[in-house]
Amino acid sequence: MEELIVKLKEILGPDKVLTSLEDRIAYSYDGTFAQNLPDVAVLPESTDEVAVVVQIAAEHRVPVVPRGMASGLAGASIPFSGGIALSLTRMNRILELDEGNRTVRVEAGIVTADLQAYVEERGLFYPPDPSSNRQSTIGGNIACNAGGPRCLKYGVTGDYVLGLTVVLADGRVLETGGKAIKNVVGYDLTSLFVGSEGTLGVITEALLKLIAKPQFVRTARAEFPSLDDASRTVNAILSAGIVPATLELMDETAIECIEEAMHLGLPLDVEAMLIIETDGSDEEAVVREIEAVARICRENGARAVEVAQSEEERAELWRARRSVSPSLARRAPNKLGEDITVPLSAIPEAVRRIKEISARYGLPIVIFGHAGDGNLHPNILFDKRDPEQWARVESMVGEIFDVALELEGTLSGEHGVGTLKRPYMEEALGPVSLDVQRRIKQALDPLNILNPGKVLP
Amino acid sequence: MEELIVKLKEILGPDKVLTSLEDRIAYSYDGTFAQNLPDVAVLPESTDEVAVVVQIAAEHRVPVVPRGMASGLAGASIPFSGGIALSLTRMNRILELDEGNRTVRVEAGIVTADLQAYVEERGLFYPPDPSSNRQSTIGGNIACNAGGPRCLKYGVTGDYVLGLTVVLADGRVLETGGKAIKNVVGYDLTSLFVGSEGTLGVITEALLKLIAKPQFVRTARAEFPSLDDASRTVNAILSAGIVPATLELMDETAIECIEEAMHLGLPLDVEAMLIIETDGSDEEAVVREIEAVARICRENGARAVEVAQSEEERAELWRARRSVSPSLARRAPNKLGEDITVPLSAIPEAVRRIKEISARYGLPIVIFGHAGDGNLHPNILFDKRDPEQWARVESMVGEIFDVALELEGTLSGEHGVGTLKRPYMEEALGPVSLDVQRRIKQALDPLNILNPGKVLP
Numbered sequence: 001m002e003e004l005i006v007k008l009k010e011i012l013g014p015d016k017v018l019t020s021l022e023d024r025i026a027y028s029y030d031g032t033f034a035q036n037l038p039d040v041a042v043l044p045e046s047t048d049e050v051a052v053v054v055q056i057a058a059e060h061r062v063p064v065v066p067r068g069m070a071s072g073l074a075g076a077s078i079p080f081s082g083g084i085a086l087s088l089t090r091m092n093r094i095l096e097l098d099e100g101n102r103t104v105r106v107e108a109g110i111v112t113a114d115l116q117a118y119v120e121e122r123g124l125f126y127p128p129d130p131s132s133n134r135q136s137t138i139g140g141n142i143a144c145n146a147g148g149p150r151c152l153k154y155g156v157t158g159d160y161v162l163g164l165t166v167v168l169a170d171g172r173v174l175e176t177g178g179k180a181i182k183n184v185v186g187y188d189l190t191s192l193f194v195g196s197e198g199t200l201g202v203i204t205e206a207l208l209k210l211i212a213k214p215q216f217v218r219t220a221r222a223e224f225p226s227l228d229d230a231s232r233t234v235n236a237i238l239s240a241g242i243v244p245a246t247l248e249l250m251d252e253t254a255i256e257c258i259e260e261a262m263h264l265g266l267p268l269d270v271e272a273m274l275i276i277e278t279d280g281s282d283e284e285a286v287v288r289e290i291e292a293v294a295r296i297c298r299e300n301g302a303r304a305v306e307v308a309q310s311e312e313e314r315a316e317l318w319r320a321r322r323s324v325s326p327s328l329a330r331r332a333p334n335k336l337g338e339d340i341t342v343p344l345s346a347i348p349e350a351v352r353r354i355k356e357i358s359a360r361y362g363l364p365i366v367i368f369g370h371a372g373d374g375n376l377h378p379n380i381l382f383d384k385r386d387p388e389q390w391a392r393v394e395s396m397v398g399e400i401f402d403v404a405l406e407l408e409g410t411l412s413g414e415h416g417v418g419t420l421k422r423p424y425m426e427e428a429l430g431p432v433s434l435d436v437q438r439r440i441k442q443a444l445d446p447l448n449i450l451n452p453g454k455v456l457p
Numbered sequence: 458m459e460e461l462i463v464k465l466k467e468i469l470g471p472d473k474v475l476t477s478l479e480d481r482i483a484y485s486y487d488g489t490f491a492q493n494l495p496d497v498a499v500l501p502e503s504t505d506e507v508a509v510v511v512q513i514a515a516e517h518r519v520p521v522v523p524r525g526m527a528s529g530l531a532g533a534s535i536p537f538s539g540g541i542a543l544s545l546t547r548m549n550r551i552l553e554l555d556e557g558n559r560t561v562r563v564e565a566g567i568v569t570a571d572l573q574a575y576v577e578e579r580g581l582f583y584p585p586d587p588s589s590n591r592q593s594t595i596g597g598n599i600a601c602n603a604g605g606p607r608c609l610k611y612g613v614t615g616d617y618v619l620g621l622t623v624v625l626a627d628g629r630v631l632e633t634g635g636k637a638i639k640n641v642v643g644y645d646l647t648s649l650f651v652g653s654e655g656t657l658g659v660i661t662e663a664l665l666k667l668i669a670k671p672q673f674v675r676t677a678r679a680e681f682p683s684l685d686d687a688s689r690t691v692n693a694i695l696s697a698g699i700v701p702a703t704l705e706l707m708d709e710t711a712i713e714c715i716e717e718a719m720h721l722g723l724p725l726d727v728e729a730m731l732i733i734e735t736d737g738s739d740e741e742a743v744v745r746e747i748e749a750v751a752r753i754c755r756e757n758g759a760r761a762v763e764v765a766q767s768e769e770e771r772a773e774l775w776r777a778r779r780s781v782s783p784s785l786a787r788r789a790p791n792k793l794g795e796d797i798t799v800p801l802s803a804i805p806e807a808v809r810r811i812k813e814i815s816a817r818y819g820l821p822i823v824i825f826g827h828a829g830d831g832n833l834h835p836n837i838l839f840d841k842r843d844p845e846q847w848a849r850v851e852s853m854v855g856e857i858f859d860v861a862l863e864l865e866g867t868l869s870g871e872h873g874v875g876t877l878k879r880p881y882m883e884e885a886l887g888p889v890s891l892d893v894q895r896r897i898k899q900a901l902d903p904l905n906i907l908n909p910g911k912v913l914p
Contacts, residue, residue, distance in 0.1 A: 100692060100802035123696075145641045156639060159616075174889045180798035181830045182613060182870035184602045184652050185878070185885055186912060187894050191648035195641050212698035235557060239580075241669035241738025281698025282749075285742035292739075341637035345557035373638045413639035421642070428642055432631045436901065437644050443900035444893065455643060 001039050004060045008042060008084075011052055016043045016090075027085035030070040030077045031132075032420060033334075033384065038065065038085035045090045047165055047173055047204040054202060054449075055171030057084055063452050066198040068109060068137030072144060073337060074418025076197040076454050083449075088139050091204060094118060102210040103162060103179055108139025108203050115208075125213040127154035130414065131325075139203045145195035147414030149246035149321075152372035153279075154211075156414070158194040165205035166193055169445035177207060192440070197416050198451040200444045214279040217245070218290035219314045222297040222305045223270045227251065229301030230272035231347040234371045236296050237276070238344075242289055247372030248275040248321050251351060254368045258320050261327035266320060270303065274371065275321050324368050325379075331364060332381035336393055338400050341375045342409030353403045354378050361392045375413035398424070417455045425457045458496050461517045465499060468509055473500045473547075484542035487527040487534045488589075489877060490791075490841065495522065495542035502547045504622055504630055504661040511659060511906075512628030514541055520909050523655040525566060525594030529601060530794065531875025533654040533911050540906075545596050548661060551575060559667040560619060560636055565596025565660050572665075582670040584611035587871065588782075596660045602652035604871030606703035606778075609829035610736075611668075613871070615651040622662035623650055626902035634664060649897070654873050655908040657901045671736040674702070675747035676771045679754040679762045680727045684708065686758030687729035688804040691828045693753050694733070695801075699746055704829030705732040708808060711781050711825045718784035721777055727760065731828065732778050781825050782836075788821060789838035793850055795857050798832045799866030810860045811835050818849045832870035855881070874912045882914045 008017045018024070018041040027041040039062075044050045057064045063083030070077050079085050091107035094115065098104070102124060106115055112133040116126050129148035130136060136146070141157045142164070163177025176189040193201055224230035234247060250258070250273045259266045266273070274297065278289040294305045308314035328335045342350045351367055358365035358380075369376040380396055382389045401411050401424050411421050411428050426434060437456055441448075465474045475481070475498040484498040496519075501507045514521045520540030527534050536542050548564035551572065555561070559581060563572055569590040573583050586605035587593055593603065598614045599621070620634025633646040650658055681687035691704055707715070707730045716723045723730070731754065735746040751762045765771035785792045799807045808824055815822035815837075826833040837853055839846045858868050858881050868878050868885050883891060894913055898905075 098800070098802075101800040102695070103800075145645075147639055151639065158645075168889070168893070172889050174893060175887065176890065178867060179800040179865045180867040180870065181801075182604055182608065182798045182827075182832050183867045184871060184873050185868050186874060186882065186890065187657075187897060188602075188615075188648045188652055189890065189893060191645045192897075195645055200644075211700075212696055214698060238559070239669055241671060243668075282742060282745055285739060285745065288739055288742065341639045343555070343558040343560075343636040344638075345555075370639075375639050408636045410635060410637040410640045411642050413637065414641060416641050417643060425643065430632065432625070432629050433633065433643065433646065436625070436631060436646060439900040440644060440649075440897060443896040 001062065004056060004062055005040050007056055008040065008053065012042065012044065012049055016045070027067065027087060028078065030072045030075060032073060032075045034075045034078050034419065036078050036080045037082065038079035039082045041085040041087060043087045043090045047167065050086065050167045050202055050204050051171045051173055053084065053086060054167050054169065057449050058170055058447060061447060061449065063449055064202070065451050066202045068140030069111065069135045071132040071136045072140060072418060073415040074420045076144065076416055076418035076451070078419065080419060081452050086202060088137065088204065095205065097122065101179055103207055104210055105205060105207045106138055107205055109137050112136055112138055112141055119210055120213055123213050124210040126160060126208060126210055128157045128160060138206055142194055142203055142206055143197050144416040147370065147375065149248055149370055152247050152370060153243045153245045158191060160209045161190055161194055161206055162209050163207035164190055164193055164203055166201035166203055168201050169447065169450050174201065179207065195416065197418060197455050199441060199455050200450065212281065215281050216283040216286040217277060217279040218286050218307065219275065219277045219317050220290055220294050220305055220307045221317045222274045222276065222302040223267050224272045224274065224301060225270050225303055226301055227271040227351055228348045230274055233274065233297050233300040233302065235344055236300050237293055238372065240292065240296060242292060244276050244293060244372065245279040246275065246277040249369055249371035250321065250324060251367040253364060253366045254324050257327040257331055257366055258323045261330050262319065262323050264320055275317060328366060328379055328381055332383060334384040335379045335381050336397065337377050337379045338397060339375070339377055339412045339415040340400060340404035340409055341373065341413035342404055342407045344374045346407040346409065347371060347374060350376060350403055350407055354400060357396055357399045361396050363389065363392055363396065373413065374409065419454060422455065422457045458519065461513060461519055462497050464513055465497065465510065469499065469501065469506055473502070484524065484544060485535065487529045487532060489530060489532045491532045491535050491876065493535050493537045494539065495536035496539045498542040498544060500544045500547045504624065507543065507624045507659055507661050508628045508630055510541065510543060511624050511626065514906055515627055515904060518904060518906065520906055521659070522908050523659045525597030526568065526592045528589040528592045529597060529875060530872040531877045533601065533873055533875030533908070535876065537876060538909050543659065545594065545661065552662065554579065556581070558636055560664055561667055562662060562664045563595055564662055566594050569593055569595055569598055576667055577670055580670050581667040583617060583665060583667055585614045585617060595663055599651055599660055599663055600654050601873040604827065604832065606705055606827055609704050609827060610700045610702045615648060617666045618647055618651055618663055619666050620664035621647055621650055621660055623658035623660055625658050626904065626907050631658065636664065652873065654875060654912050656898060656912050657907065669738065672738050673740040673743040674734060674736040675743050675764065676732065676734045676774050677747055677751050677762055677764045678774045679731045679733065679759040680724050681729045681731065681758060682727050682760055683758055684728040684808055685805045687731055690731065690754050690757040690759065692801055693757050694750055695829065697749065697753060699749060701733050701750060701829065702736040703732065703734040705778050706826055706828035707778065707781060708824040710821060710823045714784040714788055714823055715777050715780045718787050719776065719780050723777060732774060785823060785836055785838055789840060791841040792836045792838050793854065794834050794836045795854060796832070796834055796869045796872040797857060797861035797866055798830065798870035799861055799864045801831045803864040803866065804828060804831060804833070807833060807860055807864055811857060814853055814856045818853050820846065820849055820853065830870065831866065876911060879912065879914045
């Protein structure tokens with residue numbers, strides 16, 4: 001390891017190779033409770049430098065764990081086997097904006113919100129909006145195939161990736177895709193690296209598809225005495241051919257937590273609230289669409305439907321949804337947020353079963369999420385200092401996953417597998433799928449140096 | 458081979474194992490000029506039977522070449538190395554329509570138009586619309602990641618594949634994906650098999666995403682004296698935040714051919730025509746959108762813009778676009794249709810360079826295609842009986858590919874690589890990409906029995 005560090009410092013210069021304990025601690029964690037020190041943190045500034053790091057790591061058989069801003073929620077960027085924490089954060093440039101073709105080429109380390117602000121100033125739009133977008137990087141978003149509220153209408157991160165620059169496990173540089181919107185030449189390597197969580201290659205640059213920025217938006221909030229009605233409403237809206245930009249659900253516990261913290265005057269006697277947004281380039285059509293949404297809500301049992309009449313009112317409606325996560329801190333010192341996705345029709349059953357788990361274990365679970373996609377975030381509230389509570393939380397997570405799988409759903413809609421969901425992969429995907437995935441990993445990273453111990457059990 | 462055939466007949470029954478010359482001829486071709494006899498054609502009726510066929514093929518090291526209706530345009534389903542032509546056409550059932558979750562599970566051999574008619578009767582919609590959809594199968598569409606005019610707004614085949622059942626090279630059955638709309642659990646195997654042209658596994662079933670059927674549609678045709686103006690218009694429409702369902706281009710030679718054949722009164726003094734369609738669930742919004750499209754066409758140099766005022770007028774506008782391919786037969790006995798995709802801004806340059814190739818080689822090239830995606834179909838008109846003409850055609854194809862690559866485009870937007878484009882893969886993708894693809898092929902099909910000699914050079 002010492003020899004490797006000397007070599008890295010020689011080639012990259014000492015300011016890009018950090019070895020003090022303080023520095024190593026800074027690269028030891030992500031957005032979960034887990035943590036492990038790397039032997040060294042490296043901050044390359046170009047694809048070529050990343051390639052050199054990976055080559056040296058391969059020569060020394062040392063793990064390379066790529067990371068952006070480490071806001072991930074599955075432990076994917078924690079260097080559990082030590083080795084090199086490879087931070088892409090210094091590679092944060094916009095390399096080319098092609099306004100005529102609505103594409104942008106960026107380095108992996110750019111913060112997503114920074115990219116979004118840059119293109120929106122020019123009338124363009126990068127839709128994927130993980131709630132971490134002010135911290136997380138495009139490279140991390142791609143490595144996890146991040147989602148967000150707007151994915152219902154606009155699709156997930158992967159739907160905007162036209163091409164990638166990837167450093168392979170032997171240090172060679174792979175270019176995938178290109179500016180052509182349709183491309184069926186060879187295997188879809190771009191999609192293979194999207195969501196691979198740094199285990200198949202290090203994403204260093206991305207060519208992204210942009211769209212015209214929607215000019216108009218309308219927002220509604222609907223209160224449902226019955227969760228079943230709220231869920232039926234989600235389906236009724238989509239069946240009517242309306243695809244809202246967002247269609248967010250909060251359950252009664254979420255509403256209570258927000259109200260305790262924020263005093264927004266939210267109703268405490270409903271089972272669910274929906275926040276629905278329509279957008280587009282034709283103001284009248286956007287207004288007509290939100291009116292149709294409001295009508296469908298009322299027809300399906302909403303007690304009250306409020307449509308924002310101004311930007312201030314719209315911000316007010318969103319305050320509730322945005323406050324969910326911070327509000328939970330008042331209830332308990334810690335929360336563990338899961339990320340299951342179920343078929344739309346199974347949402348009520350999923351929520352019922354999760355509430356039953358909460359009651360049985362005696363720890364609150366708050367449920368909110370992207371209802372239009374069936375993507376729910378059950379958050380378990382607890383006190384981590386109490387080992388007995390932590391043990392209960394771990395069992396509860398397993399039962400929540402069982403619910404997702406029994407309802408034909410999946411363990412993760414947008415957070416990824418990382419380390420935390422690995423133990424459940426066999427049950428979720430079965431032995432044949434895992435064998436195929438292991439063969440692909442083996443084919444691309446035969447020495448198992450790229451983010452070892454992640455994704456595949 | 459005889460032993461293998463005996464075994465197949467024993468296990469599947471003789472009516473599913475065809476060996477007569479007539480039968481083998483029926484399974485020897487696709488939509489190209491190429492042809493080669495299989496040793497045997499096999500028509501399994503279930504995933505299990507496909508698995509048995511592949512197992513036996515693996516034991517005997519005999520090639521398995523999957524095919525649907527063999528309407529492909531790249532030679533992907535021709536058994537060039539003999540072996541087993543594996544026809545999926547008897548597996549054409551709809552297995553489950555889940556109206557609540559808007560999904561349908563089908564066998565791979567169902568004809569795409571049959572599936573579309575079935576779901577549309579129930580108010581649902583499967584958007585991808587390759588022009589072969591009355592012949593081609595869903596399995597073939599998925600294996601080639603087929604496109605079509607509607608892909609501009611709705612995306613390509615792969616965007617609707619939620620999950621697959623795939624028989625692997627060793628006869629094991631892999632299930633990928635599921636009903637959850639968002640799924641980031643493990644590598645995206647679904648996308649890996651989409652577009653893999655039968656070289657990584659045999660797709661036997663698919664779980665497809667449906668949407669609500671758009672209730673209203675409006676169509677416009679715009680005549681452009683200048684091709685550059687037509688191309689600029691495409692970009693202006695998309696930049697305005699309008700995403701038409703289709704945005705089709707025909708060049709002057711295409712217009713001439715159609716007019717010669719059909720006498721529709723098309724203008725012979727323009728360089729290009731666009732056919733543009735808007736659709737949705739709100740009639741007024743759809744009308745406003747087509748009006749905005751018409752205005753943008755006029756502002757960008759369209760000489761005349763016609764918006765269909767009735768279903769009859771709409772059918773009339775589409776007659777021209779639908780007649781392109783058949784009309785070409787009047788000009789020459791044969792045509793070879795290519796499928797390049799270029800960035801939108803490069804369309805005028807691509808068309809100019811292709812016309813220059815046509816002039817230099819003295820053979821007409823007709824250009825039409827899905828302009829909104831940059832996907833152009835240059836069709837070379839010639840007489841195949843004349844070997845000297847065929848030699849010219851082969852050189853012309855190479856030069857058309859060079860044009861696509863020089864303009865940051867790609868060899869194929871929706872037809873695939875098959876056999877025909879293999880010689881150009883190295884130039885298009887480079888050695889690193891090909892090496893990665895070969896490693897994946899080797900990992901999943903180490904005996905190289907699945908559609909050998911296709912896609913990868």
